[in-house]
Amino acid sequence: MRFLIIFGYALLAGLPLGWLVLTSLKPVAATTSTSLLMWPGIDFIPTLAAYGDLFTGDFPRYLGSSVVIAVTSTIATVLLGTACAYGFSRFPLAGSKDWLFFILSTRFMPPLAVVAPVLVMYRMLDLPNTHLGLIILYTAFNLSLAVWLMKGFIDDIPRAFEEAALVDGYTRWQAFWRVIVPQARTGMAVTAVFCLISAWNEYGFAMTLNHVHAVTVPVWFAGLQGNVQGVPWPTIAGGVLVFVSPIIVFTVLVRKHLLRGVTFGTVKG
Amino acid sequence: MRHRLGWAFVIPTLLFLIIFNVFPLISSVVLGFTNSELTGGSWEWVGGRNFSRVFNDPKYAAAVRTTVLFTVVAVAVELALGFILALALHRDFRGKTAILTLLLIPMMLPPAVMGIYWNFLFDGDYGVINQVLHAGGLLAPPQWRTDPGLKLLAVVAVDVWMWSPFMLLISLAGLGSIPKHLYEAAEIDRASRWMVFRRITLPLCAPLLGLAALLRATDALKQFDLVMAITGPNDASTQTLSTLLYQVIFSNQRVGLGAAYACVVLVLVIALAIGVTRALARMRSANAGQAV
Secondary structure, three states: OHHHHHHHHHHHHHHHHHHHHHHHOOOHHHHOOOOOOOOEOOOEOOOOHHHHHHHHOOHHHHHHHHHHHHHHHHHHHHHHHHHHHHHHHHOOOOOHHHHHHHHHHHHHOOHHHHHHHHHHHHHHHOOOOOHHHHHHHHHHHHHHHHHHHHHHHHHOOOHHHHHHHHHOOOOHHHHHHHHHHHHOHHHHHHHHHHHHHHHHHOOHHHHHHOOOOOOOHHHHHHHHHHHOOOOOHHHHHHHHHHHHHHHHHHHHHOHHHHHHHHOOOOOOO | OHHHHHHHHHHHHHHHHHHHHHHHHHHHHHHOOEOOOOOOOOOOEOOOHHHHHHHHOHHHHHHHHHHHHHHHHHHHHHHHHHHHHHHHHOOOOOOHHHHHHHHHHHHHOOHHHHHHHHHHHHOOOOOHHHHHHHHOOOOOOOOOOOOHHHHHHHHHHHHHHHHHHHHHHHHHHHHHOOOHHHHHHHHHOOOOHHHHHHHHHHHHHHHHHHHHHHHHHHHHHOOOHHHHHHOOOOOOOOOOHHHHHHHHHHHOOOHHHHHHHHHHHHHHHHHHHHHHHHHHHHHHHHHHHHHO
């Protein structure tokens, strides 16, 4: 009974992803056929043409934008977030609890509810349709997660480590860089993965602020909706697959820390 | 001195959040009292006119209904499905970690992109879902993308596919935290399996399940990506608050009016966010207690 539930669900939930792989290998005509074409080699002849089209077209450019924006904002978020978490973890700051909750509350803001004032502000600063504009917004959006996750990880590092370093004549700043940062490496890597995926997947800000230049992959995909005739389904499927495969790899890498990641570090698996 | 040093570590983050988060929030309220347009140009103060329009707009009322309906149905189904899966996955078996990791993948995927791919699966003519239903003997399979009654269901279905794993993950943590001796005591008392479930398993998991439902609900209330991908922003049967905001600000180009809509949405979100932060705080102190 247990195995029936587990494997039944796994099969059902996994099918869309399996079908994605299959679709990307089909010739265009096979994807708009009204009959069920399942078996490569029998129902259709598998081809890699979709991937060829994908990489000779505009896709690499959008992928480049996505990489630049997600990676830069992740680095900024993890650096700022780690320093901030260290401050709250090790110093008895006035109102630290309230500040931490203020930081967390920024996570719940719907992008579409603040996009109007952001757009007005960005126009004054010339930031719409730039990499920098989205990098700033993604950093602001992910900081809450980074601070809370990193606080959990840094709280776990014994204070004795830095105290020994301070006795040895390190300054606080040196102790932070040479003791805490190396000790918190796993935590920083996990935090980076979550920030990276969240920036990689973001759509609301990306589609409203960057639709001309520095367009990210999700916005490009959404734009294809209107002209599906222009870009055939195998190419779209291949693009989706290429775009989500790093996420799948990263998810497998941080599998032990997923629980921490989705509960802001408050539930430790 | 010590404290000043501590502030030096946290102030960059706080400043960043105040500039790019609090400031837009406040300016949203200010913008709500103007007639600014997307194209820029001159604008005037219009007093509370935008706000009274929000409350008289039947589209707004419909969007609130759709958003709440979507949130309640999606979160309830995800919670039930995730908890059942967790009960099935709770005991150890070979390959459990691998299966669990595979099951969790959909929640990490980009909804905007997956939504577009799901359109392909939902298609009435060449979509694989209907082809399978047809092969299974259903002669007139449902038209997921055109039937007004089914469109919201399609959005819910994709959301359930993406987020049931999230509920599974948190439910597993809940089941894992129940002390074994409680089950042993129940066995000595010869309690029925149903009694054990009702008196031990469910109540002890409840706090974590509540947290999971709250976290998901704050997310579901923002629902934008899937609706945009599956039906577009202006479909009467699926228009959520976020897509209504999009429609007002970007299609109708009314920035001032959109800001007024946003303020009303924010009140809802803030109320829920307060609930979530409280629940997370309780969770943190409970965990800290355990560690001692």
